[in-house]
Amino acid sequence: MPAEAVRMEGIVKRFPGVVANAGIDFSLHWGEVHGLLGENGAGKTVLMSILYGLYQPNQGRIFFRGKETKIRSPHVAIQLGIGMVHQHFMLVPRLTVLENMAVGWEPRIGPLLDRRAMRRRIESLISDYGLEVDPDARVEELSVGEQQRVEILKALYRGAEVLILDEPTAVLVEQEVEALFSTVRALKEQGKAVVFITHKLHEALEICDRITVLRRGKNVGTLPASEATEERLAEMMVGREVVFTVTPEPVSSQGQVLLSVEGLQARDDRGVPAVRGVSFEVYDHEILGIAGVQGNGQKELVEAIAGLRQPTGGRVRVGERELTGQSPSKLAAQGLVHIPEDRHLRGLILTFSVEENAVLGRHRQPRFAVGPWAQRRRAIRIYAQELVERFSVSVPSLSAPVRTLSGGNQQRLILARELSRDPQVIVAVQPTRGLDVGGMEFVWEQFLEARRNGAGILLVSMDLDEVMMLADRIAVMYQGEIVAVVRRGEATKRELGLLMLRGKGAVD
Amino acid sequence: MRWIRETGPVVGAITLALGVGAIVTALTGYSVPQVFRHLAVGAFGDWYRLAQTLTQATPIIFTSLSFLIAFRAGLFNIGAEGQLYMGAFFAAWAGFSFQLPPVLHPIVCLLFGAAAGAVWGFIPGWLRAKRGANEFVTTMMLSYVAINFTSWLVAPGGPFHGTAWANQTVRIATSAQFPRLLRGAQLSWGLIVGVLVAFLVWYLLFRTPRGYELRAVGQNPLAAEYGGINVTRNMILALTLAGALAGMGGAAETLGTHRRFIELFSPGYGWDGIAGGLIARAHPLGAILAAVMMGALRAGGQAVDRAGVAPADLAAVIQGLVILFVVAPELIRYFRRLVRRKKLGDIEL
Ligand SMILES: Nc1ncnc2c1ncn2[C@@H]1O[C@H](COP(=O)(O)OP(=O)(O)OP(=O)(O)O)[C@@H](O)[C@H]1O
Ligand SMILES: [Mg+2]
Numbered sequence: 001m002p003a004e005a006v007r008m009e010g011i012v013k014r015f016p017g018v019v020a021n022a023g024i025d026f027s028l029h030w031g032e033v034h035g036l037l038g039e040n041g042a043g044k045t046v047l048m049s050i051l052y053g054l055y056q057p058n059q060g061r062i063f064f065r066g067k068e069t070k071i072r073s074p075h076v077a078i079q080l081g082i083g084m085v086h087q088h089f090m091l092v093p094r095l096t097v098l099e100n101m102a103v104g105w106e107p108r109i110g111p112l113l114d115r116r117a118m119r120r121r122i123e124s125l126i127s128d129y130g131l132e133v134d135p136d137a138r139v140e141e142l143s144v145g146e147q148q149r150v151e152i153l154k155a156l157y158r159g160a161e162v163l164i165l166d167e168p169t170a171v172l173v174e175q176e177v178e179a180l181f182s183t184v185r186a187l188k189e190q191g192k193a194v195v196f197i198t199h200k201l202h203e204a205l206e207i208c209d210r211i212t213v214l215r216r217g218k219n220v221g222t223l224p225a226s227e228a229t230e231e232r233l234a235e236m237m238v239g240r241e242v243v244f245t246v247t248p249e250p251v252s253s254q255g256q257v258l259l260s261v262e263g264l265q266a267r268d269d270r271g272v273p274a275v276r277g278v279s280f281e282v283y284d285h286e287i288l289g290i291a292g293v294q295g296n297g298q299k300e301l302v303e304a305i306a307g308l309r310q311p312t313g314g315r316v317r318v319g320e321r322e323l324t325g326q327s328p329s330k331l332a333a334q335g336l337v338h339i340p341e342d343r344h345l346r347g348l349i350l351t352f353s354v355e356e357n358a359v360l361g362r363h364r365q366p367r368f369a370v371g372p373w374a375q376r377r378r379a380i381r382i383y384a385q386e387l388v389e390r391f392s393v394s395v396p397s398l399s400a401p402v403r404t405l406s407g408g409n410q411q412r413l414i415l416a417r418e419l420s421r422d423p424q425v426i427v428a429v430q431p432t433r434g435l436d437v438g439g440m441e442f443v444w445e446q447f448l449e450a451r452r453n454g455a456g457i458l459l460v461s462m463d464l465d466e467v468m469m470l471a472d473r474i475a476v477m478y479q480g481e482i483v484a485v486v487r488r489g490e491a492t493k494r495e496l497g498l499l500m501l502r503g504k505g506a507v508d
Numbered sequence: 509m510r511w512i513r514e515t516g517p518v519v520g521a522i523t524l525a526l527g528v529g530a531i532v533t534a535l536t537g538y539s540v541p542q543v544f545r546h547l548a549v550g551a552f553g554d555w556y557r558l559a560q561t562l563t564q565a566t567p568i569i570f571t572s573l574s575f576l577i578a579f580r581a582g583l584f585n586i587g588a589e590g591q592l593y594m595g596a597f598f599a600a601w602a603g604f605s606f607q608l609p610p611v612l613h614p615i616v617c618l619l620f621g622a623a624a625g626a627v628w629g630f631i632p633g634w635l636r637a638k639r640g641a642n643e644f645v646t647t648m649m650l651s652y653v654a655i656n657f658t659s660w661l662v663a664p665g666g667p668f669h670g671t672a673w674a675n676q677t678v679r680i681a682t683s684a685q686f687p688r689l690l691r692g693a694q695l696s697w698g699l700i701v702g703v704l705v706a707f708l709v710w711y712l713l714f715r716t717p718r719g720y721e722l723r724a725v726g727q728n729p730l731a732a733e734y735g736g737i738n739v740t741r742n743m744i745l746a747l748t749l750a751g752a753l754a755g756m757g758g759a760a761e762t763l764g765t766h767r768r769f770i771e772l773f774s775p776g777y778g779w780d781g782i783a784g785g786l787i788a789r790a791h792p793l794g795a796i797l798a799a800v801m802m803g804a805l806r807a808g809g810q811a812v813d814r815a816g817v818a819p820a821d822l823a824a825v826i827q828g829l830v831i832l833f834v835v836a837p838e839l840i841r842y843f844r845r846l847v848r849r850k851k852l853g854d855i856e857l
Contacts, residue, residue: 308733329736346734349727356720360735369717
């Protein structure tokens, strides 16, 4: 019997309007990777936040190394050797990797920062765990995957023996996932304990030793990964069978161009050209997928289309209208909706209530307002209620700030809001990020339904499986250009992967 | 429930500040019971004193609203003092230049005051939105411009120098004056107008699409832009409204308290509005309470000084402590949020 690192007993955590954890038992062994699965809002993040000292449980006890322990703050947790990497990182973009590590945790010689000792320690951590990153690079210059490595490094540097990773793979591309897995395996070999929260069942099966499934704040079972299958896990999570793939039925396009992009150019935040003459059309009854490794201009492309970034050249048409560089409200008036990549940065106002967020972008429409000087509060409330029900967004209450929603439920709220606008054109970036298996299935079906009804969809995703499953055509973006467009089934995953990594050179 | 959660810490902070004030009083060798009795009696002792407190609270209601409406949109209006002066002067000008029937006349004067303040808010708003000029600096600079400009207007040789014995305009017409609420006290209808305006600002912020947009821009400009909200226009609007509110405060002073424009009439009501707005946690109805508290501290402090139990400085220290204790956590929270916004995001829940 391996020694227990952490045991949580009967953890109860209530928030106004919800019971996030309803008496959860959870145990974590040294030298294991423990998967934590469950639907959106099941209580995974809250449970781990309690272990990390961010929340105090209403009831229940925590044993650390066999001793009952009160974890009053993250500071206490860090001193005990518990580290947590949140899905949204907490780094200071302007500082270097090294400086970020030092924030609040400086080794000192007298009053001076002992940079040399720090660098040595970090360099050895980097090589021990394969956390490749340049200690002197500024965080703002790093890719998401690298930033995640910095967060892990930070936790290890602070002496983490227990490491909690909250949906670490949601932001990673496949190659990065591989790298993360080898880091996790190295941690395990060192005898550390890792909690791995994910919605991707195959990942859980691959990397975890044991898996615990939460449902509605309760532990419905802990089992060895060797005894688990995707079907069984999904069934435990949702309480019913779940399909993992959908098949778009053949529909015939009328050949009507709904979104046309011609020679579009745009610069990134630093002023470097990021979109370099991109052209494509999205037809009615069609899903056009854009595949590519993150940072190849997809973000700028989408923003330039959606009116959030001024293009430096080229044209954007929605239906018959030219709308290059027009405001989001003009685009919305032509039936274009945008599901943004970053829900905290763009998609939601975290301090606003569920109701208020439900009408963001439509708050001026006659349905919800009488001119600029009065809101129709009842209509807003009823509408928010509808959205929440139709998309199964679990919320503490309609007037609760969306900050208190679980990550996946925040994403559902955005999807609910945008897809309920009866769009002609949908520009969606990573629409299923952070959703549970049931949620993904639902969103895919919504997309296919929109397609059946004649909408044109531009689907930007780093998840190649998702793009290959849904898209009628796939455009591969590489270094700001579209290097290939293939029809469904015309290219294998491997071929697409090569195109994404090397651009046109891959074909030669 | 929510009400208690929000006001609880404020009440706690005030109590704590008064406690520390008591310690300071004792340490400096003055009698704690005497000083605090005079503070309380001076502020609330009888109808006349209460009226005095409310008279001083009146302009602070307006300047607090001015500060908080900009704050809600993510902007700092540090220039309420100057906007107050602009409003006070132009209300006076409309008061002695026009001949209008009683009820209409003060309304027109109030609108003139609001418009003058609005111009003084619009300029920094426009500079911020179009040129990126920091409103913190521009509102403050314009504030000094306004104070000096209005002083010049009523100085000897200035165009509106109205009386030989002081730098002030002539009296405004009787028809323009706000009626007094209590015989022998300066307290006027200005207070009632202030309370009404506070409710209006509350309605604007929390019950209209305009207010929704203003707050959205303050909370998350990127999401606001995504939601089709014109960020720069709302910045201009917020500072213009802030100026208008402070301008109305100046107008209320002219119409109700002084009945003319007097140079340098304000003992710092504009600055009190910053503290008032923060103490109110940027809530318009809280601004009424915060302003009364600030007014009480002013009136009580004057009473302590007059009674000779302690110098005015000590009263000022106690005032300062209250403001510091209530405002400091709010400011720290605000700056933390700024810093955090610069980092990559928030905690994922
Ligand atoms: N600070 C809070 N205030 C109120 N309710 C909260 C708060 N934090 C979490 N909740 C609620 O607790 C429940 C569990 O949330 P939690 O974040 O643990 O879900 P999760 O399992 O991590 O889901 P996801 O997969 O979507 O991230 C949710 O219903 C959420 O709305
Ligand atoms: Mg979560």
